[in-house]
Amino acid sequence: MDFPQLASCRICPRDCGVNRYTGTGFCGAGSNIKIDLAALHHGEEPPISGTKGSGTIFFSYCNLRCVFCQNYTISTGGKGYELSCEELAKLMLKLQEQQAHNINLVTPTHFSPQIAESLRIAKEAGLELPIVWNSSAYECLDTLESLDGLIDIYLPDLKYAHGIYAGKYSSAADYPQVALAAIKAMYKQSGTLQTDEQGFATRGTIVRLLVLPHGLSGAQTSLHRLAEELGTEITLSLMGQYYPAGKASLHKELQRGITEQEYQAVVDTAIQLGFTSVFVQELSCSDAWTPDFIGNNEAHSDPPIACVNPIMENCL
Numbered sequence: 282m283d284f285p286q287l288a289s290c291r292i293c294p295r296d297c298g299v300n301r302y303t304g305t306g307f308c309g310a311g312s313n314i315k316i317d318l319a320a321l322h323h324g325e326e327p328p329i330s331g332t333k334g335s336g337t338i339f340f341s342y343c344n345l346r347c348v349f350c351q352n353y354t355i356s357t358g359g360k361g362y363e364l365s366c367e368e369l370a371k372l373m374l375k376l377q378e379q380q381a382h383n384i385n386l387v388t389p390t391h392f393s394p395q396i397a398e399s400l401r402i403a404k405e406a407g408l409e410l411p412i413v414w415n416s417s418a419y420e421c422l423d424t425l426e427s428l429d430g431l432i433d434i435y436l437p438d439l440k441y442a443h444g445i446y447a448g449k450y451s452s453a454a455d456y457p458q459v460a461l462a463a464i465k466a467m468y469k470q471s472g473t474l475q476t477d478e479q480g481f482a483t484r485g486t487i488v489r490l491l492v493l494p495h496g497l498s499g500a501q502t503s504l505h506r507l508a509e510e511l512g513t514e515i516t517l518s519l520m521g522q523y524y525p526a527g528k529a530s531l532h533k534e535l536q537r538g539i540t541e542q543e544y545q546a547v548v549d550t551a552i553q554l555g556f557t558s559v560f561v562q563e564l565s566c567s568d569a570w571t572p573d574f575i576g577n578n579e580a581h582s583d584p585p586i587a588c589v590n591p592i593m594e595n596c597l
């Protein structure tokens with residue numbers, strides 16, 4: 282199938298205008314879907330991983346390409362294999378057969394038209410699971426609009442509050458305003474987090490804030506913006522697993538994990554602002570913080586606590 286959007290690609294805010302049938306733009310992706318892995322994944326937030334795992338599909342390439350990316354060989358190196366929309370649809374159905382709680386599309390933005398088509402094929406063939414859009418939020422409103430009705434759960438990052446660092450580490454100085462607008466659109470489409478009787482997510486938005494060392498992500502500022510512009514009912518996931526990966530070694534200030542104090546300051550800000558649904562992680566004294574989510578999505582006055590999952594890296 283031909284996708285007219287790919288002939289002069291403006292799928293994301295990079296606005297490359299390249300013909301992806303004959304070349305590539307910033308993300309590195311051509312016209313064919315490419316993935317590195319599809320598997321049941323137990324390292325996401327509890328309502329996403331559930332008990333049987335999230336049916337996670339890791340797409341190759343990325344339109345943000347952060348220097349500290351933990352999946353650098355996939356996001357920038359383009360590691361993976363190509364498949365057609367029909368094959369991707371079959372893969373989703375296979376994950377459903379394996380009892381995945383949902384289909385979790387990781388770094389999907391640059392393949393939006395092909396994924397939308399795959400979802401239509403899969404849904405027609407019996408796919409009933411909630412669909413999770415797990416992205417960097419560096420996305421165009423038009424692209425998100427084209428996904429309305431296909432996606433049930435949005436799981437966007439809000440990586441930076443300050444353009445200077447978004448520019449330095451992700452070559453996207455406009456990231457803070459672009460991502461906030463994208464998250465607003467996602468929230469408008471999907472609403473607050475809904476779960477079934479077993480506590481597994483069926484619909485809604487969870488915003489992930491990765492805490493970088495030295496306050497470089499500006500997570501506390503991002504929390505203030507979210508509270509002001511979207512309110513405090515939106516579910517948050519405060520991520521403390523940063524460790525130097527990818528090309529982080531080229532930046533002295535990125536060469537350590539975060540401290541407990543840095544992480545706790547972000548948790549405290551979320552609580553002070555009155556967010557009622559927050560997932561937090563337990564930090565251990567390690568070079569690599571493990572993303573063991575401990576939390577729930579119920580209203581609380583103290584930081585939520587519970588449950589341990591393996592780290593995402595183990596699944597790759």
Ligand code: SF4
Binds near residue numbers: 292297307391
């Ligand atoms: S999806 Fe890729 S080619 Fe298209 S605008 Fe974004 S970065 Fe450029």
